[in-house]
Amino acid sequence: MRFDDGENKVLVIRKHWIVFFGNLLLAAFGAVLPIIILRILPAELFTSVLPGSSAGPVSAFLYFVWLLFLWLFLFALWTLYYLNVWIVTNRRIIDVDQKGLFSREIAAARIENVQDVTINTHGILQTLFDFGTLTIHTASGSPDFHISNAAHPNLVRQKILAIHDIAIAKREPNPLK
């Protein structure tokens, strides 16, 4: 990401880690699922299809194939999680929306154009872990910026409004002073 001269990164906002942790738990469950299934199913089922000596290695091979695809899937999810980000600088808010491995949308709004920042926190999990939906309304006529499951939304809201106030104060010096 390239910034203009005099532009500094102030804040990087992502979805809360618990969002990815849910995927991680799912992948971990997926990794142990074949072992559980092998324990439940009768051993004769495999030896009837495969010769006795190769049943073990073939099962292990298939398990590695399953792990390989889980690994690729997990990193695809991590890529979407990590690259889906809001970057707040002292001049702009940049919304990088990573929709897929080859689908990416970037929108930016000048910090002075921020009109309001709304946060929505629903449910026990969001309240306990301090995450929620963050929406920035801008005056530029462009669509609102929206990030769901953002970490520490109240803190982010305060910081964005503080940066906005500084930017406005720099742009329009008080004529009474």
Place this chain on the structure above:
Amino acid sequence: MPAADISTIVWVVFIICIVIVIPTTLAFFYHWGRFAPSHFGAIATIAIYTVGLSIILLGMLGIVLTI
């Protein structure tokens, strides 16, 4: 099923896996190299991904060679 047939099938599956892994890995590296907002995040992710992938592929290769 004869052991020779099983060996052939396993080799074919292994090669298909490699064919899927190569472009996916290149896509990952491209994204992390170009779009990652921090170098540390990109390097750590690529390192963990590569180590995990190597372990899985070497494990697969080890089994393929023994069948």
